[in-house]
Structures are given as structure tokens and as C-alpha cells.
Amino acid sequence: MNTSPSNGGLVKIQDVEKTFRRGSEEIHVLANLNLDVPAAQFLALMGPSGSGKTTLLNLIGGLDRPSRGEVTVGGQRIDQLPDRRLAQWRARHVGFVFQLYNLMPVLTAERNVELPLLLTPLSRAERRRHVQTALAVVGLTHRARHHPRTLSGGEQQRVGIARAIVTDPTLLLCDEPTGDLDRHSGDEILDLLQALNREHGKTIIMVTHDPHASARAGRTLYLNKGQLTTEPMR
Numbered sequence: 001m002n003t004s005p006s007n008g009g010l011v012k013i014q015d016v017e018k019t020f021r022r023g024s025e026e027i028h029v030l031a032n033l034n035l036d037v038p039a040a041q042f043l044a045l046m047g048p049s050g051s052g053k054t055t056l057l058n059l060i061g062g063l064d065r066p067s068r069g070e071v072t073v074g075g076q077r078i079d080q081l082p083d084r085r086l087a088q089w090r091a092r093h094v095g096f097v098f099q100l101y102n103l104m105p106v107l108t109a110e111r112n113v114e115l116p117l118l119l120t121p122l123s124r125a126e127r128r129r130h131v132q133t134a135l136a137v138v139g140l141t142h143r144a145r146h147h148p149r150t151l152s153g154g155e156q157q158r159v160g161i162a163r164a165i166v167t168d169p170t171l172l173l174c175d176e177p178t179g180d181l182d183r184h185s186g187d188e189i190l191d192l193l194q195a196l197n198r199e200h201g202k203t204i205i206m207v208t209h210d211p212h213a214s215a216r217a218g219r220t221l222y223l224n225k226g227q228l229t230t231e232p233m234r
Helices: 053-060 083-093 109-119 124-137 153-165 183-200
Strands: 011-022 025-037 042-046 068-073 094-097 171-175 203-207 219-224 227-229
Touching (some): 053 171, 053 203, 124 153, 153 183
Parallel strands (some): 042 219, 094 171
Antiparallel strands (some): 011 068
């Protein structure tokens, strides 16, 4: 099913298939999938475990390539980019937020946030300004010099979000960002994602299994058996 809006999109997925091999067996994860995500939209992707949600997110973020079809972000066919150029594109245009934070335990919050900037030509002073701005956006300036082990789960996820936005990326891709948090901390993270979308115009695509989380998005699509629909599968 083609669930694309009629207006142009920042993210365009056209006739995408994704197949994995397990020995001699072919596993078809995505089948003839189409998707159009306008700029500044907050989209939730839902579906049962193994439905291909994370696979789709990885294709959009340039972490994987389709077996067939086109993946275009901001007018760039990223599925056609050579590996090195794809890595450069990803560093500039995509911020990733993971369920388990993926912070470096030996680094402070501010140093964790700085990591993506080390791949840029910014000076140390410029990197510091970017880090301070990102931590201020997520409300953690006062925790900048704390290590992850001294932060709550919600605070660690805020650091993860600050790291994701510090380069001012085109896309924010979130894979179960509240999956490891209690409801109160999860709500705080969802409040922050909504603010990034509404106040800062960030385009957000969030994979989640939680209807409470998906209700915060401006649009929800459901993935099952390799296809996207506007209604959950029965």
C-alpha cells in the first residue's frame, strides 16, 4: 500500500524491498514499500516484533541499503552513494537516538555530546558552543560534567538526544527511545521530542511498539509483513 501524501517529501521511499539471507534461505523483510515523509513531520512507525521497523529506519538513515528500490532524502539518492560518501552524508544529516542510549561510560555528558562534532572541521571553541547549546535544549546544562553512571535513565536519554541534535541534522531517527524508561521518564522524553518537532522544526521518525508514545506523533503508520498501512493489522 502506498501511504504517501500527495505533497513532496523530505524522505521518499519508492518500491523498496529488503531481503536477508540466512544460509540458503531468503528472508523478505520489506516488500514493494513506498513512503513519503514531509519536512518537519513527526512520524511514528509501529508494528509487531520482526515486522521490519528498525530495518526501514536503518535504510532511511543510510545504515543499510535496499535490495531493490530507491531511498531519497532531501533530494539525494542515498542508496546510490559510495560507502565513504554515505558515511559523510550520514554524519551531516542524521541524528540517531537509541533505546539503550549508547553513551561512552568513561566520558562526561558534554564529551559524549561532542563525539559527532569530532568528525567536523569545527574548532574546539566552536564544538564547545554547539555542545552547550544542545545540552541547553534538552535541559541538562547543569549535568554537563557528570558521567553516565551518575545520571538517571531519563537523563542519559536526554544526553543521547543532545548528541543526536548537536550537528543540527536534517533527520532525527529514534528507535524505541522510551523503551527502557519508566512512564514518567518516557513522557519527559516524548515532551522533548515534540518540542524539537514543533519549536525547532525537526523531522522525526520514531519506531515504537507503545501506543502511548505513538499518540505523541503527528502521524502513525503500521508495518506488518513488509507493508505499510494507516491502520493496525488485525
